[in-house]
Amino acid sequence: xxxxxxxxxxxxxxxxxxxxxxxxxxxxxxxxxxxxxxxxxxxxxxxxxxxxxxxxxxxxxxxxxxxxxxxxxxxxxxxxxxxxxxxxxxxxxxxxxxxxxxxxxxxxxxxxxxxxxxxxxxxxxxxxxxxxxxxxxxxxxxxxxxxxxxxxxxxxxxxxxxxxxxxxxxxxxxxxxxxxxxxxxxxxxxxxxxxxxxxxxxxxxxxxxxxxxxxxxxxxxxxxxxxxxxxxxxxxxxxxxxxxxxxxxxxxxxxxxxxxxxxxxxxxxxxxxxxxxxxxxxxxxxxxxxxxxxxxxxxxxxxxxxxxxxxxxxxxxxxxxxxxxxxxxxxxxxxxxxxxxxxxxxxxxxxxxxxxxxxx
Amino acid sequence: xxxxxxxxxxxxxxxxxxxxxxxxxxxxxxxxxxxxxxxxxxxxxxxxxxxxxxxxxxxxxxxxxxxxxxxxxxxxxxxxxxxxxxxxxxxxxxxxxxxxxxxxxxxxxxxxxxxxxxxxxxxxxxxxxxxxxxxxxxxxxxxxxxxxxxxxxxxxxxxxxxxxxxxxxxxxxxxxxxxxxxxxxxxxxxxxxxxxxxxxxxxxxxxxxxxxxxxxxxxxxxxxxxxxxxxxxxxxxxxxxxxxxxxxxxxxxxxxxxxxxxxxxxxxxxxxxxxxxxxxxxxxxxxxxxxxxxxxxxxxxxxxxxxxxxxxxxxxxxxxxxxxxxxxxxxxxxxxxxxxxxxxxxxxxxxxxxxxxxxx
DNA sequence: GTGAAAGCGCTAACAG
DNA sequence: CTGTTAGCGCTTTCAC
Numbered sequence: 001x002x003x004x005x006x007x008x009x010x011x012x013x014x015x016x017x018x019x020x021x022x023x024x025x026x027x028x029x030x031x032x033x034x035x036x037x038x039x040x041x042x043x044x045x046x047x048x049x050x051x052x053x054x055x056x057x058x059x060x061x062x063x064x065x066x067x068x069x070x071x072x073x074x075x076x077x078x079x080x081x082x083x084x085x086x087x088x089x090x091x092x093x094x095x096x097x098x099x100x101x102x103x104x105x106x107x108x109x110x111x112x113x114x115x116x117x118x119x120x121x122x123x124x125x126x127x128x129x130x131x132x133x134x135x136x137x138x139x140x141x142x143x144x145x146x147x148x149x150x151x152x153x154x155x156x157x158x159x160x161x162x163x164x165x166x167x168x169x170x171x172x173x174x175x176x177x178x179x180x181x182x183x184x185x186x187x188x189x190x191x192x193x194x195x196x197x198x199x200x201x202x203x204x205x206x207x208x209x210x211x212x213x214x215x216x217x218x219x220x221x222x223x224x225x226x227x228x229x230x231x232x233x234x235x236x237x238x239x240x241x242x243x244x245x246x247x248x249x250x251x252x253x254x255x256x257x258x259x260x261x262x263x264x265x266x267x268x269x270x271x272x273x274x275x276x277x278x279x280x281x282x283x284x285x286x287x288x289x290x291x292x293x294x295x296x297x298x299x300x301x302x303x304x305x306x307x308x309x310x311x312x313x314x315x316x317x318x319x320x321x322x323x324x325x326x327x328x329x330x331x332x333x334x335x336x337x338x339x340x341x342x343x344x345x346x347x348x349x350x351x352x353x354x355x356x357x358x359x360x
Numbered sequence: 361x362x363x364x365x366x367x368x369x370x371x372x373x374x375x376x377x378x379x380x381x382x383x384x385x386x387x388x389x390x391x392x393x394x395x396x397x398x399x400x401x402x403x404x405x406x407x408x409x410x411x412x413x414x415x416x417x418x419x420x421x422x423x424x425x426x427x428x429x430x431x432x433x434x435x436x437x438x439x440x441x442x443x444x445x446x447x448x449x450x451x452x453x454x455x456x457x458x459x460x461x462x463x464x465x466x467x468x469x470x471x472x473x474x475x476x477x478x479x480x481x482x483x484x485x486x487x488x489x490x491x492x493x494x495x496x497x498x499x500x501x502x503x504x505x506x507x508x509x510x511x512x513x514x515x516x517x518x519x520x521x522x523x524x525x526x527x528x529x530x531x532x533x534x535x536x537x538x539x540x541x542x543x544x545x546x547x548x549x550x551x552x553x554x555x556x557x558x559x560x561x562x563x564x565x566x567x568x569x570x571x572x573x574x575x576x577x578x579x580x581x582x583x584x585x586x587x588x589x590x591x592x593x594x595x596x597x598x599x600x601x602x603x604x605x606x607x608x609x610x611x612x613x614x615x616x617x618x619x620x621x622x623x624x625x626x627x628x629x630x631x632x633x634x635x636x637x638x639x640x641x642x643x644x645x646x647x648x649x650x651x652x653x654x655x656x657x658x659x660x661x662x663x664x665x666x667x668x669x670x671x672x673x674x675x676x677x678x679x680x681x682x683x684x685x686x687x688x689x690x691x692x693x694x695x696x697x698x699x700x701x702x703x704x705x706x707x708x709x710x711x712x713x714x715x716x717x718x719x720x
Numbered sequence: 721g722t723g724a725a726a727g728c729g730c731t732a733a734c735a736g
Numbered sequence: 737c738t739g740t741t742a743g744c745g746c747t748t749t750c751a752c
Contacts, residue, residue: 008505021739022739023740027738030731036737056730057481059730062730063743078447080438121415235656367744370746371746386746417746423727424746
């Protein structure tokens with residue numbers, strides 16, 4: 001623990017230099033509507049500038065018990081999806097002159113709790129979190145102190161928070177429907193273990209759409225990785241895609257399309273397919289979920305169901321800040337979910353002879 | 361500015377509940393070696409636990425004038441390169457029980473200054489920054505207050521800071537040398553405007569290696585984008601690669617290899633080449649710089665000169681924390697640079713009949 | 721061993 | 737209009 005020596009000028013220094021009291025300095029520097037003579041105001045400003053004074057927020061916050069910062073905790077910064085969420089959060093925060101403090105939990109429960117505690121200790125009373133914890137304990141303590149929480153994509157229940165969710169069911173529907181419409185009849189789903197709510201929902205959506213399109217789709221068409229060990233590099237999901245393609249190819253089923261659980265997995269699928277000399281979309285179509293930036297950079301560019309990462313982030317942030325400013329009683333839980341849409345690129349082909357149905 | 365009502369228990373609450381003074385509570389909670397009777401210690405701990413007490417760091421920091429956090433400011437979180445830097449910083453910080461606060465300047469000078477000021481106001485006295493500012497003004501003010509700065513890849517001079525740089529000259533050398541060794545004789549360099557020091561160095565390295573290999577390389581072989589407008593999505597650099605390929609192809613020169621200024625640009629190059637039906641590496645070889653995660657996910661996987669992003673981050677962080685703990689006088693500027701290495705994948709072919717020279 | 725008290729830098733009554 | 741003063745929650749002498 002370091003103790004920096006040169007402690008810089010304080011409000012007191014500015015006061016003496018301007019020949020006024022610290023109260024006056026505080027008043028002009030905070031730009032309150034409190035009446036201060038123009039002359040004094042000027043000289044205070046000048047003194048502050050001369051000294052290169054900048055207020056110590058610790059003092060200010062301690063006294064006023066207010067904090068215009070919010071925290072964001074994501075599982076990792078290596079996945080572009082979360083970066084997009086953050087982007088949305090930051091833009092909403094900037095509009096309201098809030099500052100955002102970013103933490104990565106590195107997919108570690110312990111680290112996530114540390115991050116929450118750290119925010120609490122600094123009395124940052126607003127928190128947006130993509131939690132990987134299965135227990136809300138840390139968040140509950142946070143809320144006991146008056147902290148407000150916005151949960152993004154959570155697997156557990158927490159009362160009196162803002163809950164932002166992606167409509168994963170629709171996402172699944174959109175992907176499957178799209179494939180069905182292009183004439184695909186043998187479709188495989190490649191995924192990490194279906195442990196998380198989001199994955200269950202995607203699968204349910206796929207099943208629903210395929211059933212309605214009267215396309216056979218059974219357990220056997222679902223290729224699930226046997227282990228889950230999310231790595232920080234995003235390489236786990238990529239490897240997953242590669243391996244699952246191996247399994248799929250061994251099956252020797254006449255699949256014409258693959259739905260991958262997310263874009264990174266789809267990247268793995270595409271690379272494996274390329275290496276086997278299977279052309280995309282000529283011999284095999286591929287579709288993913290997320291629409292991360294790099295999806296458009298592949299060859300061929302990946303068709304994918306875009307998830308509302310950044311708008312979810314900004315909406316949640318907006319609601320959080322509103323809640324923060326609404327003094328008094330904690331509002332009940334409010335939850336909302338965002339729609340997905342198809343980002344059509346070039347990894348899915350239309351099977352000749354297909355007639356396009358019209359849907360709403 | 362919100363004023364949260366429920367202010368949670370303070371040290372005073374713990375003290376009354378345990379029937380002791382706040383001084384005692386402070387002593388046991390801080391785990392000092394100060395003598396406290398085991399019995400009292402126990403009851404204080406218990407009281408704190410009962411109350412779910414967590415100390416208010418604002419008070420603590422204000423009093424002790426110490427802060428075990430450091431800030432990191434990067435131009436954007438959308439570029440995986442900076443994420444890797446952050447990863448390195450975080451791992452070094454974690455080892456020393458420092459916390460890292462991440463900010464993105466969004467490539468805006470104004471935002472960057474705001475971030476610096478914000479850190480200063482919270483009296484976070486250590487800062488690692490990849491600055492996009494051309495003036496060190498904000499940093500100088502920061503240092504006046506006793507803040508210590510580690511500059512990553514800066515274009516300006518700042519005294520008494522830690523300066524971490526990549527050896528871009530070597531990076532350029534490595535790429536060009538590698539190509540030369542595989543028998544390439546017509547090589548093009550595709551780049552954003554050569555305004556930054558890093559780009560100049562890469563070019564110089566390329567020129568140097570090519571000269572030594574006696575391979576002709578002139579101004580005409582350098583394809584420079586006419587505008588620079590870094591977008592936050594990373595798409596600018598990608599588009600750049602695509603456009604520059606167009607220019608290159610129109611020239612109808614028998615190039616056999618392309619050096620792209622970074623991986624994202626190389627992604628654009630590869631996509632454009634693919635769309636023109638030019639096979640990689642069969643008809644054209646491509647090499648980049650950075651070695652971001654996605655480089656291995658392309659088809660074909662990109663051969664690239666790996667830049668020491670994360671080790672640079674962790675080394676700089678380590679030095680910064682050391683400097684922070686070394687009380688007293690500010691040390692003189694210390695600078696160091698990290699080596700690059702070749703990450704050999706599949707986007708460069710060896711031209712038949714090439715004999716491998718042996719180098720050190 | 722333990723407690724009382726003096727601040728850290730700041731804001732916000734309250735007096736003048 | 738301006739200054740005095742009482743804390744915000746905490747650490748840390750200094751007494752006992």
